Amino acid sequence: MNLKKTVGLGLAFGLMAGAAQAQTEIEFWHAMGGQLGETVDQMAANFNASQGDYVITPVFKGTYEETLTSAIAAFRAGEQPNIVQVFDAGAATVIGAQGATVPVEQLLSDNGVAFDREDYISGVRNFYADADGQMIGMPFNSSTPIMYYNADALEAAGVTAPATWEEFAETTAPALLEAGYIPLAQSHLPWIFTENFFSRHNLQFASNDNGYTGVDTEIMVNHPAIRAHFNALTEWQEAGYFEWYGTGWGDNQDPFEAGEVAMWLGSSGSFGGIADRVDFNFSAAMLPYWEAVTTEPTQTFIGGAALFAMSGFDAAENEATAAFFDYLASTDNQVFWHVATGYVPITTAAYEAAAEQGHYEEFPAAEVGVQQLQLPAGEFTRGYRMGFYVQIRDVMNREYGRILTGETSVEDAFETIEAEANELLARFAQTQG
Amino acid sequence: MKRAAFGHISFPILLLLPQLVIIAIFFYWPAGYALQSSFYLEDPFGFGSTFVGMDNYTRLASSSSYMDAAWFTLIFTSLVTFFALAIALLLAVKADKVIRGARTYRTLLMWVYAIAPPVAGLIGVMLFDQSRGNITQLLGMMGIEYRLGVNYWDTASAMITVSIWKQIPVNFIFFLSGLQAIPQSVREAAMIDNRSGTRRFWDITFPLLAPTGFFLLIINITYSLFDTFGIVDTIVKGQPGNNPMTLVYRVFVDGFRGQDLGGSSAQSVVLMVLVLILTIVQFRFLERRIHYT
Numbered sequence: 047m048n049l050k051k052t053v054g055l056g057l058a059f060g061l062m063a064g065a066a067q068a069q070t071e072i073e074f075w076h077a078m079g080g081q082l083g084e085t086v087d088q089m090a091a092n093f094n095a096s097q098g099d100y101v102i103t104p105v106f107k108g109t110y111e112e113t114l115t116s117a118i119a120a121f122r123a124g125e126q127p128n129i130v131q132v133f134d135a136g137a138a139t140v141i142g143a144q145g146a147t148v149p150v151e152q153l154l155s156d157n158g159v160a161f162d163r164e165d166y167i168s169g170v171r172n173f174y175a176d177a178d179g180q181m182i183g184m185p186f187n188s189s190t191p192i193m194y195y196n197a198d199a200l201e202a203a204g205v206t207a208p209a210t211w212e213e214f215a216e217t218t219a220p221a222l223l224e225a226g227y228i229p230l231a232q233s234h235l236p237w238i239f240t241e242n243f244f245s246r247h248n249l250q251f252a253s254n255d256n257g258y259t260g261v262d263t264e265i266m267v268n269h270p271a272i273r274a275h276f277n278a279l280t281e282w283q284e285a286g287y288f289e290w291y292g293t294g295w296g297d298n299q300d301p302f303e304a305g306e307v308a309m310w311l312g313s314s315g316s317f318g319g320i321a322d323r324v325d326f327n328f329s330a331a332m333l334p335y336w337e338a339v340t341t342e343p344t345q346t347f348i349g350g351a352a353l354f355a356m357s358g359f360d361a362a363e364n365e366a367t368a369a370f371f372d373y374l375a376s377t378d379n380q381v382f383w384h385v386a387t388g389y390v391p392i393t394t395a396a397y398e399a400a401a402e403q404g405h406y407e408e409f410p411a412a413e414v415g416v417q418q419l420q421l422p423a424g425e426f427t428r429g430y431r432m433g434f435y436v437q438i439r440d441v442m443n444r445e446y447g448r449i450l451t452g453e454t455s456v457e458d459a460f461e462t463i464e465a466e467a468n469e470l471l472a473r474f475a476q477t478q479g
Numbered sequence: 480m481k482r483a484a485f486g487h488i489s490f491p492i493l494l495l496l497p498q499l500v501i502i503a504i505f506f507y508w509p510a511g512y513a514l515q516s517s518f519y520l521e522d523p524f525g526f527g528s529t530f531v532g533m534d535n536y537t538r539l540a541s542s543s544s545y546m547d548a549a550w551f552t553l554i555f556t557s558l559v560t561f562f563a564l565a566i567a568l569l570l571a572v573k574a575d576k577v578i579r580g581a582r583t584y585r586t587l588l589m590w591v592y593a594i595a596p597p598v599a600g601l602i603g604v605m606l607f608d609q610s611r612g613n614i615t616q617l618l619g620m621m622g623i624e625y626r627l628g629v630n631y632w633d634t635a636s637a638m639i640t641v642s643i644w645k646q647i648p649v650n651f652i653f654f655l656s657g658l659q660a661i662p663q664s665v666r667e668a669a670m671i672d673n674r675s676g677t678r679r680f681w682d683i684t685f686p687l688l689a690p691t692g693f694f695l696l697i698i699n700i701t702y703s704l705f706d707t708f709g710i711v712d713t714i715v716k717g718q719p720g721n722n723p724m725t726l727v728y729r730v731f732v733d734g735f736r737g738q739d740l741g742g743s744s745a746q747s748v749v750l751m752v753l754v755l756i757l758t759i760v761q762f763r764f765l766e767r768r769i770h771y772t
Contacts, residue, residue: 109717118738122524136738142522145524145526146524290629291626291628291629292626292627292628292720293718293719434739437733437737440736440737441544443719443720443721444544444721445721446721451630451631453721473739476529476531477523477527
């Protein structure tokens with residue numbers, strides 16, 4: 047090789063390296079496995095192809111809990127990713143750690159991206175926001191609990207999906223049982239029959255405005271309305287109206303997909319999977335409410351997870367993160383994500399665009415979650431903010447399981463949950479010192 | 480007798496060094512760290528920690544769910560250790576007598592040892608699954624309603640069964656080699672003295688197997704306490720709910736899932752102390768009764 051050629055090659059490589067350096071690379075840790083993971087990869091590839099300045103690399107880190115734990119460990123070692131996906135129960139941990147993340151509203155405005163809270167669907171807007179409504183995390187895979195039903199079963203029994211629990215107990219359940227079905231099952235007692243139970247009935251779930259305005263929060267779960275609900279559940283269980291298959295999500299969803307259970311309460315994000323697997327006609331309805339508690343049922347809030355921009359990066363990388371968030375919230379991308387996964391769109395514009403495409407005419411069940419999130423809001427419907435909430439949910443799961451296997455009474459269980467949860471909240475408040 | 484001696488102290492230390500460094504890095508350092516953080520209440524992200532003294536420990540003592548887990552661990556460990564040893568010993572004694580096809584028979588029994596605990600747990604879950612499990616269906620035909628994940632003791636029995644099943648092969652290998660190490664002359668002498676096979680087993684074979692048995696006892700207790708983590712995790716699918724869990728699993732649930740570093744450290748220190756006491760007791764009291772040949 048002669049000298050000229052070497053210099054030429056060296057120059058060429060130098061230029062290429064220069065070109066590569068001009069692209070800012072950022073990393074994104076998420077918990078979306080399987081088909082959802084492929085959709086995330088597709089979304090990232092779309093973003094990378096849409097512009098030439100930034101390259102995002104999505105990394106699958108396991109379950110929600112594992113992803114959060116990895117991100118925390120990485121942060122403590124100074125190796126954190128630019129973006130991390132954090133689930134609903136971990137929100138207080140990550141939002142409480144001020145300095146670990148850059149609030150998404152601030153990140154966007156710092157980087158000149160237009161942002162208006164009002165663009166977001168009302169049930170989506172507040173869950174990952176602070177007390178003033180400033181969005182800290184970017185809602186990502188947003189879902190809300192809804193009621194799926196086997197349309198063939200309901201038709202055979204000559205009933206329609208119940209709007210209230212009174213209707214369920216008096217009309218729907220007896221008819222479905224008569225028709226040879228187990229009328230009802232559900233997949234997440236803390237999420238569906240506790241957190242969203244409080245929101246659907248606009249009941250206060252915790253002090254300090256559901257925990258948003260302070261850390262010295264006390265849970266108010268031991269409410270007569272929810273005790274009445276669980277007493278009803280045990281009665282229904284005895285009468286054969288309701289069956290509980292354990293704490294595992296899938297154990298409760300499987301009998302619905304097998305056609306044994308007629309109505310199943312799950313996530314609006316379960317839509318895609320059910321559509322793939324069942325061979326009967328199914329649809330969905332909003333989460334029933336107790337007319338005895340309220341005649342004006344309110345909206346539910348989102349579960350799922352949000353994306354947080356972690357701190358400790360230079361302006362260029364933050365700019366890349368902001369650009370990705372901007373792309374994420376764009377109408378085109380939201381419609382893509384909503385249609386591919388069943389998670390709800392986060393902006394009103396995306397919802398309208400999906401409607402215009404005729405998505406809901408084809409799949410009416412896909413719209414129920416969005417509609418439920420847009421019901422009238424109440425004082426206590428924006429969500430909750432409680433620390434060590436993963437453990438609080440564990441306590442709930444344990445006590446609810448004991449209620450439904452007859453090992454404890456509803457009254458004792460709720461006293462235990464409230465006492466143990468408050469002890470955990472006090473400990474969390476201490477860590478926030 | 481000739482005594483080997485080193486000229487200088489530094490040489491044996493040099494030889495020991497690699498092992499000591501490994502122990503220091505993988506045991507003493509994390510153990511010390513766990514001990515330290517068990518006295519603190521720490522923000523998960525490491526922004527601040529508060530010294531809380533013995534709070535994390537007193538909290539455990541007054542927590543009924545922790546005590547439940549402790550009781551369950553005791554029952555679990557006793558049953559798994561006992562049955563894993565007893566069944567393996569029975570199989571080994573029988574395999575020792577087999578003359579024709581001995582190799583095939585032994586290989587089949589050792590086979591299970593190659594299965595990783597999460598895979599064993601997964602197979603267990605498949606067998607005990609609520610709707611599709613073969614064992615569930617078999618019990619259903621016998622009129623027994625078996626519900627994994629719903630009923631506390633149904634879940635517990637699946638954990639115990641799978642854990643025993645997983646540990647039998649390793650015990651079997653040790654027992655079999657222990658049996659084969661018993662001199663033929665001793666066996667023949669015993670044969671002349673006593674024609675009862677059971678008596679010969681308890682009077683001659685069992686005492687001669689004691690060193691192997693003692694070693695396996697320690698290994699099995701440690702296995703039940705710690706190595707069954709994967710099985711427990713697979714069976715409860717990461718969410719114990721109203722199902723039983725072992726103390727080690729609780730360390731994971733509170734620390735890794737729940738981000739309560741102080742509380743979880745206190746739990747691991749308690750476990751560490753327990754194992755330490757157990758081992759000392761075993762070596763001081765049990766080992767004295769064992770004769771090594």
